[in-house]
Amino acid sequence: MGKKGDLSNFERGMVVGARWAGLSISQSAQLLGFSHTTISRVYKEWCEKGKTSSMRQSCGRKCLVDARGQRRMGRLIQADRRATLTEITTRYNRGMQQSICEATTHTTLRRMGYNSRRPHRVPLISTTNRKKRLQFARAHQNWTVEDCKNVAWSDESRFLLRYSNGRVRIWHKQNENMDPSYLVATVQAGGGGVMVWGMFSWHTLGPLVPIGHRLNATGYLSIVSDHVHPFMTTMYLSSDGNFQQDNAPCHKARIISNWFLEHDNEFTVLKWPPQSPDLNPIEHLWDVVEREFRALDVYPTNLHQLQDAVLSIWANISKECFQHRVESMPRRIKAVLKAKGGQTPY
DSSP: OOBOSOOOHHHHHHHHHHHHTTOOHHHHHHHHOBOHHHHHHHHHHHHHHOOOSOSGGGOSOOOSSOHHHHHHHHHHHHHOTTOOHHHHHHHHHTTOSSOOOHHHHHHHHHHTTOOOOOOOOOOOOOHHHHHHHHHHHHHTTTOOHHHHTTEEEEEEEEEESSOOOTTOOOOOOTTOTTOGGGOOOOOGGGGOEEEEEEEEOSSOEEEEEEESSOOOHHHHHHHIIIIIHHHHHHHOTTSOOEEOOOOOGGGGOHHHHHHHHHTTTTOEEOOOOSSOGGGOTHHHHHHHHHHHHHTOSSOOOSHHHHHHHHHHHHHTOOHHHHHHHHHTHHHHHHHHHHTTTSOOOO
């Protein structure tokens, strides 16, 4: 079945050209992919009325917001990104001869490429820490992927047994808002969770260590001596490895700093800028674990099962997955430079 309906000006020209060249209606339809009826109608309109253009573009209601109006609406968006549809419409109508409704505003914004989305949640970076982030990025702007392979990345993360997703929406009628089938039960502190510490490098995944309580300097010293030290000395035999840790209080304790000084001939502790989770590729591995955990067919019902599930998912992260995260480091550093130490998309 060939194409039916009104054709564009170019398609009409093709039809007329084919018939003018002596092709029959059947031959023209087979060549151009249009129906016999369309070929006949277009050629007849050309012969009788000299019609060579389509009236399709002139159909429909005229748009109430022209190019100038779109520029005005764009300025309103730039001035206040958090403005509601009602506020944008009200501000747009001020001083305009012809008012528009919220539906027109919404349609215009969609046509302009705007969509209403929840903003990304990012750390609040102080002026001082922006400078430190920028200094780090400038000092490492020439880092290559090979340089990043000499870094072992580490961090802590917490996984909850249950969590409430505030973005869930449920359809219900006016008097059904308290019906049990429309309620989402919540429990204090997410029903409990497990805290883990992990590390990895481009070469391999490192250990994932469950933390039974809040991590303090003494507990972190055990992790450093029992897990960080053997990992670094095994992976970097030439003592050219760099160990990354953030600026958590237990990481900066005196006993930890003294321990690293005693082993500074075996590996180097990377001087890490504060408030920089976007620079740490392990953050994306936590996201991988979280997604896999929420997608389990058999969901954990207690903290022991939760811990086993998290450990299992971590151990099965593919090599391509964590290597790709490390290979993104040069791009992350460039993003910090571009943002002048501010937030980045990572």
